[in-house]
Amino acid sequence: xxxxxxxxxxxxxxxxxxxxxxxxxxxxxxxxxxxxxxxxxxxxxxxxxxxxxxxxxxxxxxxxxxxxxxxxxxxxxxxxxxxxxxxxxxxxxxxxxxxxxxxxxxxxxxxxxxxxxxxxxxxxxxxxxxxxxxxxxxxxxxxxxxxxxxxxxxxxxxxxxxxxxxxxxxxxxxxxxxxxxxxxxxxxxxxxxxxxxxxxxxxxxxxxxxxxxxxxxxxxxxxxxxxxxxxxxxxxxxxxxxxxxxxxxxxxxxxxxxxxxxxxxxxxxxxxxxxxxxxxxxxx
Numbered sequence: 001x002x003x004x005x006x007x008x009x010x011x012x013x014x015x016x017x018x019x020x021x022x023x024x025x026x027x028x029x030x031x032x033x034x035x036x037x038x039x040x041x042x043x044x045x046x047x048x049x050x051x052x053x054x055x056x057x058x059x060x061x062x063x064x065x066x067x068x069x070x071x072x073x074x075x076x077x078x079x080x081x082x083x084x085x086x087x088x089x090x091x092x093x094x095x096x097x098x099x100x101x102x103x104x105x106x107x108x109x110x111x112x113x114x115x116x117x118x119x120x121x122x123x124x125x126x127x128x129x130x131x132x133x134x135x136x137x138x139x140x141x142x143x144x145x146x147x148x149x150x151x152x153x154x155x156x157x158x159x160x161x162x163x164x165x166x167x168x169x170x171x172x173x174x175x176x177x178x179x180x181x182x183x184x185x186x187x188x189x190x191x192x193x194x195x196x197x198x199x200x201x202x203x204x205x206x207x208x209x210x211x212x213x214x215x216x217x218x219x220x221x222x223x224x225x226x227x228x229x230x231x232x233x234x235x236x237x238x239x240x241x242x243x244x245x246x247x248x249x250x251x252x253x254x255x256x257x258x259x260x261x262x263x264x265x266x267x268x269x270x271x272x273x274x275x276x277x278x279x280x281x282x283x284x
Contacts, residue, residue, distance in 0.1 A: 004151035014157065019219060023218035024138055026249035027191050028183070028273040037268060038241035041129045042231040049232035051096055053124040063126055069156040070179060073128060073165060074172065075200040077152075080119040081170040082215035085109045096232075097121035115167030116150040120230065123165075124155050130154040131230045133164070133182060141257040148221040148258065153181055155280050162277050169213060171198040171205055183247070186221035207265045223248060223255060224276065225267055242268045247276040 047098060054060060062079055063072040073246040083101060087109035088179045092100045097118045100110060116132040123130035133153045140147045148246045152165045155180070163179035165172050173180040175188045175195050188196045198213065225246040227239040236243065246267040248254055 008120055024222050024249075025187065026183070026186055026252075027105060027224060027273045027283060028247065028250060030274055032274070033269070033278055034272065034275050037228065037245065037275070038281055039131070039226075039245075039278065040229050040231050040237050042124055042233060044125055044127045047124075047232050049096075049122070050125040053121055056098065057101065057122070059125055069128055069154075070157050070163070070172075072126060073123060073154055073156065073163070075201070076122045076126070077119055077165045077167055077172070078170060078201040080115060080122060080167045084114075084120065086115075086168050087111065089158055090282065094105070097207075110136045112150045112168045117154050119165060119167040120151040120154075121232070124230070124232070125154065127261065128154050128156065129230075130165075131226050134225045135217075135220035136253070136255070136258075137219050138222045140255050140259070144260055149217070151182070153226070166217075170200045170209075171213065172200060173197070174199050181277065182221060182224055183277075185217075189221070191220055198270055222252070226276075239268055244268070245270060245276060247271075247273065 027054060043052055044054070059076070059079075062075050065076060066072040066273060084104040089109050090110055090112060092103050092108070092110060095114075096101070097119060099118075100114045100118055105108065116135070120130040120132045131153055133151050135149045137143060137147045140226070147214050154161050154165060155162050156241060159179070161179075162181040163172060164185060166184045172187045173188070174197050175184075177191065179199075180188060193214075198210055223246060225244050226246050228239050229243070231237075239245075244267045246254070246264075246269050248269050248271055250271050256264050
């Protein structure tokens with residue numbers, strides 16, 4: 001009798017867990033661009049910081065034989081993924097890519113945040129515009145922990161589109177051979193889940209770990225935020241005093257709190273997917 005009771009309890013808690021992983025359907029507008037708020041990215045040819053990063057880690061040697069920007073992105077994602085083991089609690093003393101890599105070389109392990117920062121920087125250093133992207137759950141204000149995940153998005157000039165790269169798990173989502181950005185991944189998982197795959201430099205990712213990843217990542221594909229200024233030299237740019245833009249689904253509230261106690265007072269909110277995924281503008 002006790003065995004049956006505990007089995008039922010396990011199934012009940014399992015159902016709750018799966019419900020918490022629920023993938024929400026989201027919609028946005030496709031309005032014209034708002035010219036008041038733009039994003040900025042460093043030109044790798046003139047950025048002192050990116051030149052230092054590229055030279056210190058000989059990053060051009062990693063991508064020298066690549067025939068496409070996607071191949072370059074996969075190589076650099078794999079390189080970033082291999083720098084340390086994931087640790088969801090440890091934070092670096094400094095939050096820039098070079099400092100993180102140096103601390104990792106000394107034996108430290110870091111969070112998804114640091115994978116996002118380093119991967120964005122190494123991509124920018126070889127001429128692929130990239131940004132750190134925060135993913136947030138629908139219940140971002142009330143969940144005590146685990147309400148966010150951090151990844152990287154890169155703009156591939158040869159494909160003329162943004163794509164998502166998860167440096168922590170070494171995965172890029174694709175559908176019918178086309179890499180997807182974060183919003184496209186939500187739509188694909190909702191509408192064509194069997195067609196969604198994940199790839200990296202070793203090919204298509206398969207097995208139970210990929211299924212678990214899909215179940216896990218889905219909960220974070222609701223709110224999306226990124227900084228206006230992704231450059232590496234000089235004073236940081238803001239828009240109307242705010243440092244970031246948050247893409248909010250139509251009909252959803254604009255979150256003001258992260259995980260019960262952390263204020264979100266640094267965002268301009270938009271429902272316009274075109275504003276969020278505009279073509280990158282390099283720093284002059």
